[in-house]
Amino acid sequence: MQQFPTKEELRKTGKVYCEGCQHFEPGSTPGGLGFCALTKNRQARVEETGKMVPDRQGLPPDTTPELGCAACFPMAPRVCGKYRDRSASVTL
Ligand code: SF4
Numbered sequence: 001m002q003q004f005p006t007k008e009e010l011r012k013t014g015k016v017y018c019e020g021c022q023h024f025e026p027g028s029t030p031g032g033l034g035f036c037a038l039t040k041n042r043q044a045r046v047e048e049t050g051k052m053v054p055d056r057q058g059l060p061p062d063t064t065p066e067l068g069c070a071a072c073f074p075m076a077p078r079v080c081g082k083y084r085d086r087s088a089s090v091t092l
Contacts (some may be wrong), residue, residue: 004075005077007020010077013077014079015068015077015078015079016077016078016079016080016083017074017075017076017077017078018034018036018060018072018073018074018076018078018080019074019075020083020085020086020087021080021083021084021085021086022084022085022086022088023036023037023038023082023083023084024036024037024072024074024086025037025040026074029058029071029072030071031070031071032058032059032069032071032072032073033071033072033073033074034072034073034074035058035072036058036059036060036061036072036082038061038082039055039056039057039058039059039060039061040057040058041057042054042055042056042057043055058072059071059072060072060078060080061080061082062080062081062082063078066079067079067080068080
């Protein structure tokens with residue numbers, strides 16, 4: 001059976017789990033198991049047409065293959081500059 005590293009072990013490698021992030025919203029998505037709230041309704045303007053189109057909605061904000069999975073999986077290690085610890089927001 002695969003052992004997942006603890007939060008602290010993971011952070012030492014510069015990675016995090018979406019599950020521990022206050023921006024993560026669990027749910028079934030095409031190719032994932034949750035949304036990133038930061039991109040859930042994000043749109044981008046197409047320069048050629050001037051139209052606004054969906055932009056990575058629900059997916060991690062800046063994913064490249066080096067940063068982690070393309071979709072949000074609760075326990076998939078990723079590098080994410082927008083990560084905000086869920087437990088920190090509860091202890092206010
Ligand atoms: S992609 Fe980043 S900001 Fe979004 S839920 Fe995952 S860790 Fe949080």
